[in-house]
Amino acid sequence: MKTTLDSDRDLSAQIASAIRDAIVSGQLIVDERLPSEAELADTFAVSRPTVREALKRLAAQSLIRTQRGASGGAFVNRLSYDETVGQQITTATLLLSMNEVDFETACEARFALEKACAPASARRRSADHLAAMRAEIHRQSQPGLSDEGFCASDVAFHRALVEGAGNPVLGWHLAGAIEGMQPLMNMITFSARDRARIVGLHDAIANALEARDAQGVQTGLDALEHETLRLAGQVRAARAARRR
Amino acid sequence: MKTTLDSDRDLSAQIASAIRDAIVSGQLIVDERLPSEAELADTFAVSRPTVREALKRLAAQSLIRTQRGASGGAFVNRLSYDETVGQQITTATLLLSMNEVDFETACEARFALEKACAPASARRRSADHLAAMRAEIHRQSQPGLSDEGFCASDVAFHRALVEGAGNPVLGWHLAGAIEGMQPLMNMITFSARDRARIVGLHDAIANALEARDAQGVQTGLDALEHETLRLAGQVRAARAARRR
DNA sequence: AGATTTCATTTGTCAGACATTTAAAACTCT
């Protein structure tokens, strides 16, 4: 873990890097206790506040957790999917919103990744996953549902599809792809006819999944991608017209 | 950005959350300057070190950057793909290594996602991407190459395939999936015959990509996945035999 | 006017102190 400090870069950043490397390379294993802040300050020859800033950087990435009191300290954290998926979504969301990614690019990525789940989900989806999807379809058919509610249900539907693949790694990657798109999706206002069309496609996908028909699921997702792009195009056209 | 502080959770964590929410929700826009540390300490009624710890948490996620000097301060950072892909890889790597994900699960996810890139890559790959892949194939054929070198070249090959899709969002998601697998791949020792087989499959994939044959690329990736699983099975069998 | 110096602002770092939490050790009473 020891490295020479450059003194030109931020000390806390360098110390965080050194400890992070030790964790990634396996020199520090899960649940192992790091030296106390005072000891770290000694070994790196810096003050305790500087060490603390470094530790907070690591805590922000969920790499460590801290515990107060005797026999407390900083411990290497076992990264969990649930813990990291939030950061994943935050990052994905900001990447899309800050970099002016055109809707087509984001949409292509999102559906391409989701289609990648189709074969595994068709093979392994349980009755529960199917029921969850049917429930969301039912919610989406309610006339009084708000646009945000419709989008949230849409996300839940697709999350259920992905969960059906029974692969936590796949689920983790997809969470960012699907939820990160939500702000972009929220810019769309869905007419009753649009909603009916989408619900119909969701139904077709659920049916294909029930029949364990991977190809059918992918076809449904293709149609859904096409429909989404069409709606986005309408929004853009309306906006251009208003500007004129 | 103002919120009531609970005083039971870490103050710096709460302050970081408040600022993070302000960024995600768009109240703070890219390149906007945050109040100085002293001002933040005032508004949140905490000391400057506490504010600094909060800011370091945000810096660890690349949400802000800081600059010293007059008219310096903390600025909302425009998240770039290059900046965040490193964190993405670190997280993905640790998730796999810390959670004892079985090789099959990780492998399935990785190849499923990569297959998702095949259609776009077949359509849009440039001559440069193809040349990069050919170059890596050539490197992989060198007899003197070390196992790590072989793995690194393998990663570069697949990265080129993904980049060929010309979709930065897709590329960002795939980077974690592919590079995160590297530690698991490094546990495999490749015999000369194994390498020849893999290089042959790489060649087939490159040929399919040259012919813009998406189905051929997917078939090649399927075969590569099968081959990878076979090699991993050998390693596991050898390990079980040694333990006996 | 242009170059130089000074200055104010802001982050980076340090030292020392106190508060709070927590588990283990010491102690007391039955």
Place this chain on the structure above:
DNA sequence: AGAGTTTTAAATGTCTGACAAATGAAATCT
């Protein structure tokens, strides 16, 4: 001796105050 209580020590969380270093802007000088 054993169970419950109190004390204590170690660790993080927070605060105060200070100085160093960087940096842009204002003031000054040629």
